[in-house]
Amino acid sequence: MDTRKPTFGYVYLLARGVISWKSVKQSIIAASTIEAEFVACFEATIAKLYFRTWSSQQYFQAAENFLW
Numbered sequence: 001m002d003t004r005k006p007t008f009g010y011v012y013l014l015a016r017g018v019i020s021w022k023s024v025k026q027s028i029i030a031a032s033t034i035e036a037e038f039v040a041c042f043e044a045t046i047a048k049l050y051f052r053t054w055s056s057q058q059y060f061q062a063a064e065n066f067l068w
Helices: 033-068
Strands: 007-014 017-025
Touching: 007 033, 017 033
Parallel strands: none
Antiparallel strands: 007 017
């Protein structure tokens, strides 16, 4: 069991409700705390961009259905 892999997590809220969360061990062994924090920030940013894209598509689809 490799305990050098740090655990990271994030929680995204919308209107005070949790819409997405994740808590896992990082897939790489970081050489420093700064590197581990950078990797965690990168992972959370990817999730945020994915959710933003998905929610934009849902909004425009709903608006299109409403208008037509």
